[in-house]
Amino acid sequence: MAVNNKHDRIVDVGYINSCVEWRLGSRFFPSKVGGKPAWLDLKHIPDNLKCKECGKPCVFLCQVYAPIEDVESCFHRTIFIFVCRDPICCKENSSANFKVFRCQLKRRNNYFSFNPPIEKATWQPDVRAEHFLKLCAVCGARGQSHCGKCRKVNYCGREHQTLDWKAGHRNTCASDKASDRVVPHWLLPEFELITQPEDYESEGTHEDNESNTSEGTQEDNESNTSEETQLREYKRLVQENKAGMFHGDTSVDEHLLNMAGSEGDDVFLHYNSRIKQNPGHVLRYDRGGEPLWVSGAHVMEVPPCPNCGAPRVFEFQASDLVIQVLSTLLNHLGLDTVEKSIDWGTLLVYTVRGQL
Template identity: 45%
Template sequence: MSKPNDTVELGFVEKSPLWKLRSKFFPSKVGGYPAWLALKDLPKTEELLCKKCGDPLGFLCQLYAPHHDKSECFHRTVFVFVCRNPNCSEENDASNIRVFRSQLQRENDYYRATPAEEKEEGSESPSAADFNPLCRVCGALGPKTCGGCKVARYCSKSHQAKDWKAGHRQECQHPDKVSNTSCPGSKQFLFPEHEISMEPEELEEEVPKTEEEVMKEYEKLLLSGQVPSTYDDDSDTQDLLKMATKETDKQFQRFRTRIKEYEDQVIRYDRGGEPLWVSSENKPKDIPPCPACSKPREFEFQVMPQLLVHLKVDSTGKSIDWGTVLVYSCPDSCEQSKAYIEEVAYKQDYSPISQVMKNQK
């Protein structure tokens, strides 16, 4: 995906045969195992750990986003990982999210210069499994080997334990039947896998909403649990909602107005543009520059809250959540010595109704 003009590209979840989401077809997708681009020199195990709890991250999504004006970015994919532990998901804190980009020239060590024929037969190769031992649970590097069957590989003791409890305990007794690329434990860990299809955003002339219309939307979102609040769902909350009719976050109004025609969008791709903020609060002020070329990183795309619906992470208690996840990357996508370069994720959440009221006084 290259961005030749000011058009924002929107991503939508679509069902697709899973074989079409493998590495050789350069997919944009959510869930399942990563479809690694560069098939060697994958991110090290320690690079894919949550900065909060230290557990392995789960693959969230990837976007195929080549820069057609740079030969070294003929193929280019950005990968997003998130911690599966809901306790690590805190407001306006992206410590549980990590982002990596990988890029290749048209002539490279893994893929033909011409597009691969779209057919299931032979779609599994080339893949990272051809060059590396991979964790059966998450699809990342798997340096650890099961001491029993000597076949199953894992990225960590925690994923080995997860797979053992999920069924490898019995499977391990029959090494000849053990797969080195899939396992029972992966079904508990991986997000549901779907294709992300992209299309340009086509905007209609905006008609400003009345305060009553905006407040109804905000109230609906708040009571659904998607907007954090310090108040319970009782009469006090209702009174506060009524009091807030003239104090709603103006940025939230713009957010809701902008997405109303495409409410199912899960990605907004706008390289070098301005994010669609969900709140006037907690905008980034200190995105670090690219460590290689020292240029300020630029906004590339954002993951929208609608993706949470497809992840099946909702629960009555704490769960993985965000207002939006913003990805910032090197504007030149500069080459470095590694096949996978870590970029920056920033998380912005909806402002609690109490904060909105405080800010608007």
């Protein structure tokens, strides 16, 4: 991940990608979505993964490997995000249903080689948290309790023990087949998260090259103009209580309708225009930069760290990640309605500037 100065910023954008499972192990310092966490500090794993709204365990959403190589204590550095899968806990401008953790290690540490990893399935396969701690068979968090009958499978709490029992452990308990297992449909689908520099042409660049506008650029401009017209028209219809005529019209972008009528129309148009320059990306990394706000109505003041009082700085945002990742789970999780769904325009992550 790039760390840039504000005068010459390079934003990294992330895409989800299918890959072989072994590449997502802790020894390769992955950025990933779904599955179980690939822990960085293999002996010190957080155990407070419960939603602040409902008290139930959160599911692993994603992790971003973001080292700061010129800071000794941050040579290896990963940020982990967990989310409650209950749609009732998902509320506007609230992070109560999320858990975010930052972990960092020196280059010389007790787990990983001083030299870069070798991209082979057979390279140091024992370097994983399971060799240092007992982990929950369902979610991969610290497993502080175990099945009282077979004593072979560990869990983070009663909720996941019950879930695993119903999912099939009752059929294998106390047998030679009793082992750690993933409960179907509970974990999110697992993908690699790969990043590359953003392909971005600023508005100023468009103006400078106006005399040499290509056919493709003309089409982009026409698309943006059409989208802006659509947004203004929908706002007018909302004010006149005639917006219903758009219902069922698949040509109107769903997100456009969600944002229309807000005070942040211009902000949203800028957001949408820039997002579309890199189609399909689900993450934007710009440590120390500025987030790409979805709407001016949702811009918020970021409070300082409650532990040390230091100011927080923007690090990355996950844009429409839920749509990319959860689409195959909506039926299983009961999240396939507009009224009850885990959804957000963008998820912003801020971290403390100090790295002690």
